[in-house]
Amino acid sequence: MIGIALLLAAIYLYFQPKYRYISYFLYFSFMAGSSGGFNLWTEAVVGFKLSDCALIYTVVVITHLMTSGKPLLPKLKQLGCYKLFLCFVALSFLFSLVHYELSFYEVLQGGRKFILLLSLVILIRVKPHEFQKIMRMMMWICFITSILYVGQVILKRPLMPYGYEGAADRATGIMRFYNSPVNLSLFLTLSFAYPQLFRGTKVPLWAFRGAFFVAQICTLGRTGIAVALLTVLLALAIQGSVKNVVKVIIVLGILITPFIGTLSQRFEGGNTDEDLGSVLSGKFGNDYDPQASGNATMLYRFAWCYERADYLVKRPFLEQVFGLGLTTESSDWQFKKYNFRIGLPDEYLRVVQLATPDISYGNMITYLGFCGTILYMLMLVSFARLLWKHRKDNPYMGAFSAMILMSFIEGFSGSGLSEPRTLTIYFLAMSLIASKLQQLRTNQNRI
Secondary structure (H helix, E strand, O other): HHHHHHHHHHHHOOOOOHHHHHHHHHHHHHHHOOOOOOOOHOOOHOOHHHHHHHHHHHHHHHHHHHHHOOOOOOOHHHHHHHHHHHHHHHHHHHHHHHOOOOHHHHHHHHHHHHHHHHHHHHHOOOOOOHHHHHHHHHHHHHHHHHHHHHHHHHHOOOOOOOOEEEOEEOOOOOOOOOOOOHHHHHHHHHHHHHHHHHHHOOOOOHHHHOOOHHHHHHHHHHHHHHHHHHHHHHHHHHOHHHHHHHHHHHHHHHHHHHHHHHHHHHHHHOHHHHHHHHOOOOOOOOOOOOOOOOHHHHHHHHHHHHHHHHHHHOOOOOHHHHOOOOOOOOHHHHHOOOOOOOOOOOOOOOOOOOOOOOOHHHHHHHHHHHHHHHHHHHHHHHHHHHHHHHOOOHHHHHHHHHHHHHHHHHHHOHHHOHHHEEEHHHHHHHHHHHHHHHHHHHHHHOO
């Protein structure tokens, strides 16, 4: 199988220092995209579960690092919440095994995504020159997938592996696909905040910007589009140049002009104002009717969270602490155990009980409980503080700082924030911080 070959290649190249950056890139790809492989070499293509590849790689490399006798993590106080959350995950595994009487395999399948938080131990070791090479490789992947993604919308058919049938957006009539390019908002931001990354290629900078921008518009996600544009402006503001911010606002204004009609239809057709008004007035309570909600997607998301949280608050204390069980969204156990009425249907038209692709905070509540959600959020905040502290080290850090702050807003319109694999890009960024601190210590020792 291609997947096993990629895994073996990644492990082998890790032990070849000259080509270790390729190993890191492959490892990153196992966790990039909804089905891995940057939505190109997906699980359906390679014939193997890429999250399993990531898990096996993580175990092998961390075992090797433990035998080397070196500290697994640098001394950073901001990683305290990370370590605390890992301890919580271990206890949560035990709780699901004992209290819910799930099998070890079921718990491993359901909790595997949290085990991948250990990828920080590996990715924080990436050296600066390796980081540069990895970013260039991901830049090209994002550019190529952006072109393919836009092509899908124009041709109204998938050009990349896609496990679903495309459907036209009800507000605009445009075909909407959910295999958007990985790290799209990051590279859109870098095309303005760090244009040097895109130089030295035969592709002009405007082509990169245009591909990333149009692909972002084609996602048709109201929150995603707004967050992407705000990320660009925040990253430039971090650099401290008001002149550049004004220039980019003008450029973005020019780029967005051809899409004004489409965006207006998307926001007006999606009843954005009415949707937010319904949320603020608390119409997501027990009287919420999923059949009568129409296009009120934000109201639906809050209702999804409310139904699970309202159930959980009435459960025994330990269930409130650890959540509703670490199991996969396709497990039959969840359908026997719970009967929530709000949610997306699975292939058998059963309402998926514990997971949603629509709001991260709901997933946190179901899988982590109230205590776990607090610890997970504290960990994310500590990551954001660490990146923010080093936001002016280089243009990369400014973009990463802006992106992680905006991710808290984007968490209301997608599951990314609740998926640890989406944090790997920030783990990669932390390698620059670790390298900087290591260099400072080396210089101090010389003195």
